[in-house]
Amino acid sequence: MARFKDPNVPAAAFTPYLEPGEQLRHIAFGVKQPNLLLMLPLFALAVLPGAIAVALLTKEYVIGLTDRRLIVLRFKGKSVSVQEVLDYRLDNGQRPPVKASTGPVFTHIEIEDPAKPFVAKFHRMGMPGNREGAMAIAAALTGQPASV
């Protein structure tokens, strides 16, 4: 089940954080789940409470690629209540150190900036156009053409 049925909803969340004249080109919805070493014992102790715990500890992100930078919004709820904002400038000739890969279901993006690291995975069914958006953003960050 998609997190957002209408991609305009998460796109609207970027509006207060855009600079004058900045254009939003691609967006994608992703999550960062707890470490597997924490998830497995939680599920082993009790399945239902473990699943609830994992859901509570999972962070949701919407990332947006503009003509100048990558904006990362950590949010919660259907109303996209923004909890944290990260941005990585791309217009100063220096890309942040990025690892990205795309598989049959997920696109993984990891930004290895020591000051503000970011890791998330983007499910192809996260929202309409999520796979295309995530692959386009990954390609822009790595400088390599998008491919599976």
Add this chain to the structure above:
Amino acid sequence: MKDATEQALPLCPYCREPLDSGHLRCGRCGRDPSAPRRPCPKCARVTPTAERACWNCGAAFKNDMRWKVALIVGLFLLSFVLSIVLALVKVLFS
């Protein structure tokens, strides 16, 4: 009216002043424009994530992890208690 050059410069997320390229801090407010930040739930102004209260209105930021951890521990304890109760019921009435 700002010229085209000034419009292309990035803006400080705190005071909206154009940032000079190569400068690590805003020349007007002195803050680090690249630091992670969060919007205040009361006034919607952004503050660095590391801060515990909003720089603009002073509203304290809530820590969600406290109630989440308490809820998770409570759920596990409840499941264990229910398991023990069910086992005792089975033993007593078998």
